[in-house]
Amino acid sequence: MEKIDIKPFEIKKVQKIVESKETQALVECLESLEIHAETIGEGGNAEVLAIAEGPFSKVCLKRIRETPQIICNDIDRENELQGKARRAGVRTPLALISFETEDEKKYFIMEKIIGNNIEEIIGTPSKLPESFSYEIFIKDLEDQIKKLHNAGIYHRDLHIRNVMINEEGLPVIIDFGTATEGTGSDNTYEEYASKFNPVTGRY
Numbered sequence: 788m789e790k791i792d793i794k795p796f797e798i799k800k801v802q803k804i805v806e807s808k809e810t811q812a813l814v815e816c817l818e819s820l821e822i823h824a825e826t827i828g829e830g831g832n833a834e835v836l837a838i839a840e841g842p843f844s845k846v847c848l849k850r851i852r853e854t855p856q857i858i859c860n861d862i863d864r865e866n867e868l869q870g871k872a873r874r875a876g877v878r879t880p881l882a883l884i885s886f887e888t889e890d891e892k893k894y895f896i897m898e899k900i901i902g903n904n905i906e907e908i909i910g911t912p913s914k915l916p917e918s919f920s921y922e923i924f925i926k927d928l929e930d931q932i933k934k935l936h937n938a939g940i941y942h943r944d945l946h947i948r949n950v951m952i953n954e955e956g957l958p959v960i961i962d963f964g965t966a967t968e969g970t971g972s973d974n975t976y977e978e979y980a981s982k983f984n985p986v987t988g989r990y
Contacts, residue, residue: 795842823838825839830962832852832964836848846883849896850892857964862886865895865964868940868963869963871938871940875934875938878959880900883896883897883898901954902952903952904948904949905948906948927958928950939968
């Protein structure tokens with residue numbers, strides 16, 4: 788059988804599909820990601836899935852766990868804050884759409900970043916791009932955080948799993964699940980979040 792080459796949609800094309808609310812295209816995207824995807828990242832709150840080939844290979848799907856480890860921002864608020872950060876010039880994945888299905892499953896579709904987080908690179912240094920410069924990386928990360936704060940956004944969970952290094956050796960800030968808008972005062976960091984206790988089965 789002849790193999791058909793299916794080119795991936797450019798991220799702008801995917802964004803147009805989302806903005807025009809082409810329901811069937813979104814359903815196909817979700818089905819492709821859930822059926823054919825592999826896990827490219829996971830944490831206490833969610834699993835991130837992506838596919839290597841096909842029309843939707845440039846996006847990834849964040850699937851919220853049935854029992855998240857920590858409850859802070861809902862998926863729509865996370866989408867909103869990530870979008871605001873992107874518009875402020877922060878290097879973060881393009882947020883496309885967040886939604887909840889009729890059976891109460893929560894999803895967030897966004898741009899897929901080609902790269903690895905800092906923790907992964909510490910474990911496997913060969914994953915570091917050849918063009919990587921420590922000085923450039925640190926200065927750029929400082930600039931990214933400054934842009935966040937100038938936009939009134941505070942990540943509040945910036946650690947080695949939430950900073951990726953892309954193919955150009957530059958930082959990409961991910962996971963706005965506990966981010967907030969504020970002034971940077973002490974109150975910005977005093978909000979309470981609910982944490983799941985596996986022993987009692989309650990938050």
